[in-house]
Amino acid sequence: MKDPLVSVVIPAYNRPYFLEVALSSVLRQTYSNIEIVICDDSTDDQVQSMLIPYLERFSCIRYYKNEKNLFVQNFHKCFQLAKGELINYLMDDDLFHPEKVQKMVDVLQRFEDVSLVTSYRQPFDQHGNLLPPIKATVKLFEQTAVLNGKTFGNYVLSHCINVIGEPTTVMFRKADLTENFGMYRGKQYSTLNDVASWLLLLSKGKAVYLPEAYSYFRMHPEQNRSFDVLYAPLTEWLDLMVDSRKDGFLETDHLFKAALYTHRQYVEELQKVQDPRVREKVDTVEKRIDSILRTLK
Structure with a gap:
């Protein structure tokens, strides 16, 4: 069986050192049929300068400098430029295990009805030190699970938790992602863009979970912690719950209500926050949840 081309797509932004480490983790892969697509949304030329020697040495790297900031649409550009049958995003501050691509390609070649392959991912800090698992990264299974x-x-x-993983974690077939990355049923998600795409893929087939740490998720102070990033999920989780029912998720009222109550508990915890912007968002989401619950049996 011919080895399919895998596109590792990297939306880059102002982090040349982290990007260089991330790029090196792709170049060390045991799987060889890889192209690397880097779309640079940086506000300066530091990323471009760092990449010059790599572009001269490695023909598998394609680099594009955006004329203006594309923000979330930079994810779309990466995807559109990818030529591979299989896609794996790589955030510019994360890392791949050397065998990640090979292991996930093997799964997708073995199972035609699998639309998403993920794995345990290991958190680490800005200095490269491994960190204990956080709630979202706890290992789900000790053996490979279909x-x-x-x-x-x-x-x-x-559970309102992305246990599937960040964009770095998942490999999928390009043909299966029928909307732009981060879109679900025509709506673009900002902070839950990965969850939105995972639901789209899961609506089409099975998932495989690998218990080994084939991705490394970097946690560091430079990550975006703006108001929108921290609190947009209040609305976005609710939107995903409602819209996903059209694809057969949360198919019974019982499942739907349980998800709504879980989300409501999280929303209620934020009532103590004094920021009026948070209070306004909390109140809006609570009213919407209560309105939906009144329509259920």
């Missing part, structure tokens, strides 16, 4: 897509999606939605 999961029903709807069931896996229901688990994510009912």
